[in-house]
Amino acid sequence: MATPTVPIAGALRLADYWTIVYKRTWKGGVITSFVTPFFYVVAMGVLLGGYVTADPDRLGGAPSYLAFIAPGMVAAQAMTIAFSETTYPVMGMVKWQRIYYSMIASPLSVGEIVLAQLGFIVLRVAFSCGVFLAVLAPFGVFGSVWGTVLALPVQMLIGLAFATPVFAFAAGLEDESAFALVFRLGMIPLTLFSGTFFPIDNLGPVLEVVARITPLWHGVDLTRMLVLGDVHWGRAAVHVAYLAVLAVVGWRLTVRRLSRRLVK
Amino acid sequence: MISARGLRKSFGQRGKKGQGTEFEAVRGIDVDVQRGVAFGFLGPNGAGKSSTMRMICCVSPVSGGDLRIFGLDPATHGPEIRARIGVCPQEDTLDTELNVWENLYVYGRYFGLPRDVVKGRIDELLDFVQLTDKARAKVDDLSGGMKRRLTIARSLINKPEILILDEPTTGLDPQARHVIWDRLFRLKQQGVTLVLTTHYMDEAEQLADRLVVMDKGVIVAEGSPRELIERYSTREVAEIRFGVGQNEAAAPQVSDLADRVEVLPDRLLLYTEDGERALQEVLGRGLRPETTLVRRATLEDVFLRLTGRTLAD
Numbered sequence: 001m002a003t004p005t006v007p008i009a010g011a012l013r014l015a016d017y018w019t020i021v022y023k024r025t026w027k028g029g030v031i032t033s034f035v036t037p038f039f040y041v042v043a044m045g046v047l048l049g050g051y052v053t054a055d056p057d058r059l060g061g062a063p064s065y066l067a068f069i070a071p072g073m074v075a076a077q078a079m080t081i082a083f084s085e086t087t088y089p090v091m092g093m094v095k096w097q098r099i100y101y102s103m104i105a106s107p108l109s110v111g112e113i114v115l116a117q118l119g120f121i122v123l124r125v126a127f128s129c130g131v132f133l134a135v136l137a138p139f140g141v142f143g144s145v146w147g148t149v150l151a152l153p154v155q156m157l158i159g160l161a162f163a164t165p166v167f168a169f170a171a172g173l174e175d176e177s178a179f180a181l182v183f184r185l186g187m188i189p190l191t192l193f194s195g196t197f198f199p200i201d202n203l204g205p206v207l208e209v210v211a212r213i214t215p216l217w218h219g220v221d222l223t224r225m226l227v228l229g230d231v232h233w234g235r236a237a238v239h240v241a242y243l244a245v246l247a248v249v250g251w252r253l254t255v256r257r258l259s260r261r262l263v264k
Numbered sequence: 265m266i267s268a269r270g271l272r273k274s275f276g277q278r279g280k281k282g283q284g285t286e287f288e289a290v291r292g293i294d295v296d297v298q299r300g301v302a303f304g305f306l307g308p309n310g311a312g313k314s315s316t317m318r319m320i321c322c323v324s325p326v327s328g329g330d331l332r333i334f335g336l337d338p339a340t341h342g343p344e345i346r347a348r349i350g351v352c353p354q355e356d357t358l359d360t361e362l363n364v365w366e367n368l369y370v371y372g373r374y375f376g377l378p379r380d381v382v383k384g385r386i387d388e389l390l391d392f393v394q395l396t397d398k399a400r401a402k403v404d405d406l407s408g409g410m411k412r413r414l415t416i417a418r419s420l421i422n423k424p425e426i427l428i429l430d431e432p433t434t435g436l437d438p439q440a441r442h443v444i445w446d447r448l449f450r451l452k453q454q455g456v457t458l459v460l461t462t463h464y465m466d467e468a469e470q471l472a473d474r475l476v477v478m479d480k481g482v483i484v485a486e487g488s489p490r491e492l493i494e495r496y497s498t499r500e501v502a503e504i505r506f507g508v509g510q511n512e513a514a515a516p517q518v519s520d521l522a523d524r525v526e527v528l529p530d531r532l533l534l535y536t537e538d539g540e541r542a543l544q545e546v547l548g549r550g551l552r553p554e555t556t557l558v559r560r561a562t563l564e565d566v567f568l569r570l571t572g573r574t575l576a577d
Contacts, residue, residue, distance in 0.1 A: 009376075010376075013373050013374055013375070013376050014370075014373070014374065015373075016369065016370055016373045016379075017370040017373065017374075020362060020366050020369075020370060024361060024362070097357070097358075097359060097360060097361075098355065098356075098357040099357060099359055101323075101353065101357045102353075102357035102358075102359075102371065102374075102418075103374060104323050105321060105323065105346065105351040105353070105357075106346060106347075106371070106374035106375050106422075107342075107343035107344070107346045107347040107374070107375060107376070108343075108374050109342075109343065262323070263323055263324065263325065264275070264324060264325075
């Protein structure tokens with residue numbers, strides 16, 4: 001099937017579909033994407049963090065433990081949304097409701113379908129993380145206004161970098177049983193050990209290297225540098241490049257695997 | 265509208281140890297569908313009907329031979345072709361969490377139709393399939409027949425020149441089937457070319473002007489329903505039932521009374537031009553069947569003769 005190189009016009013035809021889906025689901029999304037992480041911030045950052053006294057140098061320059069974990073929580077939130085939007089919903093559209101099949105019966109191509117869905121996910125990440133950042137601001141955890149504003153597009157990039165590989169994985173699965181493992185052995189360890197709650201050098205020299213390879217650490221470190229206003233530009237460029245490469249590779253894989261699934 | 269020459273479809277199946285085997289679902293068929301006709305594909309499960317449909321819908325690459333729809337090649341003009349056809353798939357692909365109106369609306373937008381145009385067509389189509397009062401109902405709350413009508417309405421949103429229906433009434437009750445036949449008949453009168461697959465012979469007789477019977481990936485017969493009955497069956501069929509186990513024994517005694525006699529476990533079928541006369545002769549020979557029935561030959565007789573009585577799967 002011929003796929004146009006820039007499938008934007010086709011993807012825009014799907015905007016109404018995703019708008020309706022969003023209108024239907026945004027209330028539930030508020031709970032999972034905002035209230036839950038907010039509880040985490042209060043419990044871990046404010047209440048537990050009250051017992052944590054550490055040298056700001058050991059916390060990447062953060063003046064308090066709360067200020068240290070707040071950007072990490074935001075980045076983990078971007079990842080969580082990406083996982084949740086590309087696992088069960090993708091399986092549903094392939095297998096349970098078979099909505100992709102109704103889409104490819106129209107003039108739309110798989111590339112356009114994937115682009116539209118990723119666009120929806122990225123906007124959802126932007127909305128949730130935007131609200132999250134706004135709610136965190138009164139806690140006085142952000143050192144730089146401009147850095148915090150810049151952190152929003154960074155969350156979109158983090159969301160995309162996780163959404164595309166997981167989407168590609170989900171598109172080829174026969175059933176949903178692997179998702180439980182993806183969450184338990186993938187997403188949760190990433191959340192816990194990628195520098196969100198403690199500096200990764202606490203992990204020891206070997207595990208620290210492992211943590212440095214994980215995409216979430218790149219997202220967390222980048223977000224933290226930005227919101228604290230202490231940006232090392234070389235490191236930031238590496239983070240952006242890493243996440244962008246992951247997003248692009250995952251994207252191509254997604255189109256390939258979904259095409260193989262639907263067009264046969 | 266549709267022209268296929270030597271059309272083939274094969275699926276690679278990866279064996280456990282990595283060696284690939286090929287399964288040929290469609291093994292070289294020639295088909296011509298003219299504008300405005302209702303064209304039926306008949307065949308048992310696994311005959312290759314759905315694979316053929318998927319190739320015509322441009323969602324399955326052609327493995328061999330030549331396929332043209334509107335004179336265009338699906339490999340290079342898939343989106344253009346799909347913009348001009350309507351597809352009513354065998355399994356519903358409705359979004360069950362959207363309501364009836366929303367399902368039609370988003371689908372119209374997939375085709376790039378302007379919002380106002382889609383909204384206008386939704387009103388017409390809901391009226392056409394008698395779902396106007398269900399516009400705001402959730403799809404989950406609709407009956408099977410209503411869902412099928414909604415799927416048909418959805419497939420018409422782009423005013424297609426060809427409407428493709430894969431098993432349009434499978435699983436529906438008789439009332440729902442008749443409503444759908446009535447709507448499809450009206451579409452045909454409006455000049456829409458219908459291409460349908462079915463394994464219901466009454467459906468094929470009701471709807472199809474021309475049909476092909478497929479079996480094991482090839483076309484085994486082609487013509488109008490009447491032509492097929494004339495060619496592959498007799499005008500009438502006399503069905504006579506002796507007790508269980510006695511039918512086979514009785515067969516030799518009546519074999520000269522019909523063009524062809526088929527022995528089934530529960531009855532004998534006498535294919536003949538005059539069923540009543542054959543029956544009188546059976547009785548005249550002193551045979552006393554438990555029940556008898558004389559009927560016109562149907563497409564089902566043709567179908568079973570061509571594709572056999574053993575279960576397809």
